[in-house]
Amino acid sequence: MNRLPPEEVLAICERIGIFRSSCSIYGGMPGIFDYGPLGSEIKIHLRKAWWQTMVYDRDDVYGIEAALLTSPLLHEHSGFLGANYEEFCVFETHIKDKNNHLSPCHLRVTTAQHSFANFDNVLEWNNPTLPFGIAQIGKAFRNEQQVTDFPVRMREFEQMELQYFVPAEDTRKWHEFWLKQRLVWWEQQGINLQHLIVDDVVADELAHYSSKTYDIHYKQPNGDIFEIEGIADRGDFDCGSHSGSQDKLHINSSVLPNNVSTALMAIKQPGAKTLLTPYAIEPAAGVDRGLMAVLFESFVCTDSSDGPSRIVLRIKPHLAPVKACLHVPDSDATLSIQSASIIKQKLQRLTDGKITIKIGGKKNKATKYHDEIGTPFFITLEDGMLNDNIILVRERDTGVTEQMLPEQFYTCFKSVYS
Secondary structure (H helix, E strand, O other): OEEOOHHHHHHHHHHHOOEEEOOHHHOOOOOOEEEOHHHHHHHHHHHHHHHHHHHHOOOOEEEOOOOOEEOHHHHHHHOOOHHHHHHHOOOEEEEEOOOOOEEEEEEOOOOHHHHHHOHHHHHHHHOOOOOEEEEEEEEEEOOOOOOOOOOOOOOEEEEEEEEEEEOHHHHHHHHHHHHHHHHHHHHHOOOOHHHEEEEEOOHHHOOOOOOEEEEEEEEOOOOOEEEEEEEEEEEOHHHHHOOOOHHHOOOOOOOOOOOOOOOOOOEOOOOOOOOEOOEEEEEEEEHHHHHHHHHHHHEEEEEEOOEEEEEEEOOOHHHOOOOEEEEEOOOOOHHHHHHHHHHHHHHHOOOOOOEEEEEOOOHHHHHHHHHHHOOOEEEEOOHHHHOOOOEEEEEOOOOOEEEEOHHHHHHHHHHHHO
């Protein structure tokens, strides 16, 4: 079983509706992509998996959703304007202010800065103590000069970012903790750890806000690599930069004076008498890049029990765009059609994902398609067998078909998706 070459994976993605260049009817837009029915489902499940791990499975992380439009002041004090990040060329437009005057407005270049801008809000709403985190998934925009023809280097992309606030003396511990946690998470998404490369970024290549960063790269079948996540120690740069009363704080990072912010981005720990400016550890992953890593990892050519070889998207079931397909080969089989609707409703209650029904068509053609799109279960319904309460269940990875009672399959299905 071998991973498919990247060019073959990209051809399949285009053909079956995972992604395509945006506005392709007008020639497409470089670095901007639309996701079809299959791609959008995988992205939804990837986001859910991240949110489950980062927010629901932890008691110290709070999720937010911030605006895409950004005050230029936020970018200025984050270091995304001027000498630090001239190459990003932020997208700028204008909006009317309360006096009906046009004022500059940016499309945000990262979700991170809006998480920092909500630091005081989260303190007010939730009253956390250190350590705690602010999590966010959302779009960001950068006018990249060199884009790829698949979703890696993009001008419009999606991020999954956590800002985890810790005392200065604990940064090393938490930085190492989050690196290990993120590697575990990527493995849970089906990525072989042997295909991940952790780069301890050298000092002269660090971002202006970072004192230490680990970049996680995915190694494609052809040996090319691309970054899927960075885990940065941002120090107190952001909390210091966005605080308006900087003289009240002890800030270790080099920051611009800030005379306009109303925030004082510091926290008083229980029993402490002074305010503490926290350091931020940032695990920042790309949704689009994560999707591509999963696809490059999961598209394989494998031997089959019902044929010499087949292309299979061996994606983890929780990420699969279609969870099960119910196939009725005979379009006149009334009992099978009725049963398919009933079974679909029961399966739909067992999973947060798509169940499809296909009426008519050749079984071999249907199974080939569902192998290619990663459907874990293919169920065939025939009136004659249903009279004996039997269904045929084909498992994607093995290609083996078994006879089962519907109740047996519900138990099997539930065990996979629970």
